[in-house]
Amino acid sequence: MRGLGFPRIWGRAVWASLAVVCVAISFVPRAHAQKEMSVQVRSSPVREKPKVLAKVLGKLSYGTRVKVLDAGNRAWLKVQAPSEPGTATPKKMLAGWMRLSALTKKKLRLRAGASVGALASADEVALAGKGFDEEVERVYRRKNRNLDRAFARLDQLERDPSSKVEPQAVADFLRVGGVNPREES
Amino acid sequence: MIRHGTTPERRMMHRAQLSPLLLWIAVAVAFAGGCSVINTVLDTVQGTGLTGLSNDQMNLVKSGVQVGEKLVDAVDTITPEQEYIIGRAAAAKIIERYGVYENDEANHYLNLLGNAVANYSDLPEVYSGYHFLILDSDEINAFAVPGAFVFVTRGLLKCCATEDQLVAVVAHEIAHVQNRHAIKSIKSSRWSQVLTTAGSEAMKRAGGRNLAALTDQFEGVLEDVTDALIVNGYSRSMEAAADRDGVAIVARCGYDPTAMIQMLETMKQRLGSESKGFGSTHPSPDDRLAKIRPLIASTSAGGHVPARQARFDTLLAEARGGR
Numbered sequence: 001m002r003g004l005g006f007p008r009i010w011g012r013a014v015w016a017s018l019a020v021v022c023v024a025i026s027f028v029p030r031a032h033a034q035k036e037m038s039v040q041v042r043s044s045p046v047r048e049k050p051k052v053l054a055k056v057l058g059k060l061s062y063g064t065r066v067k068v069l070d071a072g073n074r075a076w077l078k079v080q081a082p083s084e085p086g087t088a089t090p091k092k093m094l095a096g097w098m099r100l101s102a103l104t105k106k107k108l109r110l111r112a113g114a115s116v117g118a119l120a121s122a123d124e125v126a127l128a129g130k131g132f133d134e135e136v137e138r139v140y141r142r143k144n145r146n147l148d149r150a151f152a153r154l155d156q157l158e159r160d161p162s163s164k165v166e167p168q169a170v171a172d173f174l175r176v177g178g179v180n181p182r183e184e185s
Numbered sequence: 186m187i188r189h190g191t192t193p194e195r196r197m198m199h200r201a202q203l204s205p206l207l208l209w210i211a212v213a214v215a216f217a218g219g220c221s222v223i224n225t226v227l228d229t230v231q232g233t234g235l236t237g238l239s240n241d242q243m244n245l246v247k248s249g250v251q252v253g254e255k256l257v258d259a260v261d262t263i264t265p266e267q268e269y270i271i272g273r274a275a276a277a278k279i280i281e282r283y284g285v286y287e288n289d290e291a292n293h294y295l296n297l298l299g300n301a302v303a304n305y306s307d308l309p310e311v312y313s314g315y316h317f318l319i320l321d322s323d324e325i326n327a328f329a330v331p332g333a334f335v336f337v338t339r340g341l342l343k344c345c346a347t348e349d350q351l352v353a354v355v356a357h358e359i360a361h362v363q364n365r366h367a368i369k370s371i372k373s374s375r376w377s378q379v380l381t382t383a384g385s386e387a388m389k390r391a392g393g394r395n396l397a398a399l400t401d402q403f404e405g406v407l408e409d410v411t412d413a414l415i416v417n418g419y420s421r422s423m424e425a426a427a428d429r430d431g432v433a434i435v436a437r438c439g440y441d442p443t444a445m446i447q448m449l450e451t452m453k454q455r456l457g458s459e460s461k462g463f464g465s466t467h468p469s470p471d472d473r474l475a476k477i478r479p480l481i482a483s484t485s486a487g488g489h490v491p492a493r494q495a496r497f498d499t500l501l502a503e504a505r506g507g508r
Contacts, residue, residue: 040264040265040312041265041310041311041312041314042312042313042314044310052305062266062312075307101307101309101310101311102310104265106264108264131267131380131383131399132270132271133266133267133270134270137270139396139397139400140274140400140403140404143400147274147277147278149280149281150276150277150281151273151277153280154273154277157316157318158313162293163316164314165297165300165301165314169300170297170301173297173298173301174301174439176492177348177490177492177493177496179301179438179440179490180439181305181437181438182436182437
């Protein structure tokens with residue numbers, strides 16, 4: 001500590017006070033961190049009400065920052081974000097309810113063009129897509145040619161439009177089967 | 186503290202004494218604020234130029250702070266995209282081992298049912314959506330990988346006599362996904378190496394990525410995941426949690442939770458002395474039944490719905506029957 005010039009000019013009382021302040025700071029709730037969140041799935045619906053089968057107003061893409069308007073529900077958040085192309089009102093703001101699991105407090109960087117730059121924290125590096133991504137998968141597949149057919153089958157599954165289940169299809173499936181969800185949120 | 190009226194030499198001496206003081210305050214506040222604050226605070230202090238340290242010296246301080254955080258759990262730092270990439274590779278290994286049962290009608294039904302049930306879990310939305318497939322194997326087994334891909338063997342389909350019982354199977358697997366058991370099975374020492382490699386100075390100076398090292402580590406992470414999925418199974422507590430949460434998902438969705446009991450009774454008869462599949466990676470059906478019976482007694486919902494049974498019988502007739 002003396003090598004870094006630990007000052008002798010301040011008394012023990014001052015350093016004790018500083019320690020108390022630091023501990024107090026650690027308990028201050030970070031409310032600001034919940035005012036904005038990021039979409040952490042490829043595409044997520046924004047619904048009119050906080051219910052599984054509510055009308056879908058639009059969709060938001062991975063990495064989109066949303067403003068949190070209402071965080072009172074256990075599993076849903078009311079959010080606001082610019083509408084994306086393809087929605088009913090592309091030039092306006094989209095406000096509605098999203099599932100909590102589709103959102104994260106972290107800022108997500110998109111893969112392309114994200115350089116590490118200055119020494120980054122572990123979180124920033126992971127979020128910059130410098131960890132496992134499609135490039136790593138490509139190298140892995142080249143090393144494991146025996147998995148070619150299996151990966152191709154997965155690609156086929158993910159590209160098949162019928163494998164994407166829309167909310168209306170879920171509603172119809174449950175209704176035809178006489179299934180009544182106990183709670184919708 | 187700079188005093189007015191002091192000589193330039195004394196002011197310089199006071200500033201020299203303050204510089205490390207500022208650094209100590211910054212480090213103390215950073216640690217008090219938690220890991221996520223560390224770099225922000227240190228960057229800010231570095232930007233003031235008042236620490237008296239060069240950029241290289243400050244970067245050494247920061248890297249020392251990060252070395253101190255060496256062991257990091259994947260579940261705390263992994264992104265949904267990375268979970269998905271790991272999940273795809275694990276799914277490919279499962280498909281390669283068991284093969285897909287290529288029956289569009291049956292797979293479409295399972296996928297629709299699975300997505301309906303996932304809507305009532307605590308993780309209804311995952312990076313690329315839920316995908317469900319039937320595996321062409323008589324082994325009684327099911328797998329759920331991050332991302333999420335969920336597989337059910339024909340052998341396990343034969344343990345189900347109703348749609349509600351199939352929902353119980355699917356809900357158990359979705360509970361593994363929502364609780365992120367596969368990601369939690371990644372050794373923290375292994376994941377910490379991944380983060381170190383991804384953020385290494387060597388990688389930055391090379392202007393690119395250390396793909397060879399990352400891919401080696403990817404294979405190691407994949408081994409942790411597939412060991413838990415296929416070889417050793419999850420811990421007893423994880424399996425108990427998946428049963429408990431699976432029952433809750435079934436009830437929330439509106440299906441009959443007692444179907445879980447019926448399915449386990451059938452599985453118990455069919456497993457017998459089978460050493461593969463569920464027999465080797467899961468607690469015995471008797472153990473599981475003992476734990477979940479108290480939960481189900483208070484949440485059961487009865488009722489037989491002809492349309493529900495009809496579609497189950499029709500769409501899975503071939504999958505559950507002979508070839």
